[in-house]
Amino acid sequence: MNNFTAHPENPAQIPAAVGVLGGGRMGAGIAHAFLASGATVVVVERDGDAAEAARGRVADVLKKSAERGTSTEPLETLSARFSVSTDYSAFTPCGLVVEAVPEDWDLKVAALTAVEDRLDADAWLATNTSSLSVSGLSDNLRRPERFLGLHFFNPVPASLLVEVVLAKSTCAELAGAACSWVEALGKTPVVVNDAPGFASSRLGVAIALEAIRMVEQGVASAEDIDAAMVLGYKFPVGPLKLTDIVGLDVRLGIAEYLSSTLGERFSPPQLLRDMVERGELGRKSGKGFYSWS
Template sequence: MGAGIAHAFAVAGSRVVVVETDRAAAEAAQARVARSLTLSVERGTTTRAQGELLAAVTTATDASAFAGCALVVEAVPEDPALKRAALARVEAVLAPDAVLASNTSSLSIDGLAAGLARPDRFLGLHFFNPVPASLLVEVVVGNATSAAVADEAVGWVRALGKTPVAVRDAPGFASSRLGVALALEAIRMLEDGVASAEDIDAAMELGYRHPAGPLRTTDIVGLDVRLAIAEELHERLGERFAPPGLLRRMVAEGRLGRKTGRGFYEWSQ
């Protein structure tokens, strides 16, 4: 997700800094972004020169590299403690008028803001995977988020060529809450033997014109990510978001979807 967000801002004309935990991770991130940007040039989805795009993205291993940024989007895993620690480190080096955002797909923005010195400069920017091709970004407004910051964020999303959907801080926001509800029911149907994964997905793709069915989408998102979101929603909204046993077993077995080559589908090709 971080590489995809960096790609989107670079193509839109921004200078981008990617901070990773160590030099190996930073070099891997630089390579991912470079491959993605090069592919955009080859496909003609950007008119910017390849050299210009690659020069716009730099990597680092310390949060101090964010000091001159107007916007920082945190994209660490969906662990509240990990996110709060990362956000606090970043806020400490930012200018007072900079904006800090989280790419969380389900965690409370107000909860993440609780440890910040400037919660009025903080909000959620929930990007979707794959970021370069996705047209949607949820702008999640916390109770402390200033109206000016929310408006600024909407403008940034539009400058990326994407559509902003503004939502208040609520469990699962809009997209995750609806998407996970559909995915969990599809997993229960598969677990109960109602139909095959292919047929469950075809029902939504052909009957409701979804570009990808809920099980294929779960493979793309990552079963571990779906499980983490479901557990968060289960805790906050009740039993209707209880993760199915099949989902827990597949995550325990390392069948996480496309990123591991196997989930509800085989992705070896």
């Protein structure tokens, strides 16, 4: 049986032990969210250097949370429940593992099948994909009914939304449990049936691609396009700055996938392709539509 615990400040149940595969910016944010909600968390990375980098990212998020006064527990207590590893067997005690590796189909399939082999039969498995078919990924698993999508948003600590993406085989028990986990994290679950781009990526990418076309055509500057959406439509951040935050290479990959599944309306602008080719990936490279130096 899965072992569950309830955070004292929130009656919704979360798994007592949670694993995160991949400790990049998104994985670190997911790890922090579950730590802050009372779980013990292990992050598994591909090698020792990546694992230590993941440890540093999570430690940084925990420290910032403590400085802002948003943590309900001392930093030392949170840190004591966190560990990193390069061994998938570290996931064996976990009631839930969230995969957060890059948006590459073959990489995700290999990662998910390797994780499933280390889990108990009653553990749950989730992918943080922002666009790939959750049902298609589930076809590669031995227990597809125990698998779904948990699409977190960047930055995870500040975001209030998680898309709960149901594959064709996701069981009703998992669908309900996932919504309670998201609520325990202090976020709002939005339940979406599996479809290309789900709800958020499909709409968000459509707006971002049109904004990029407007820059490409000289309609307005990136700053003015973003200002129009922030001031006119109450977006918290403009679509071009958000593209920088997400990563232009990530946006390009999602657009190419949506174009292949939904048609030419999602075809990436040449400007986006050119910027990625030049290494202008946004915040992580220091330059995108904005300078991040």
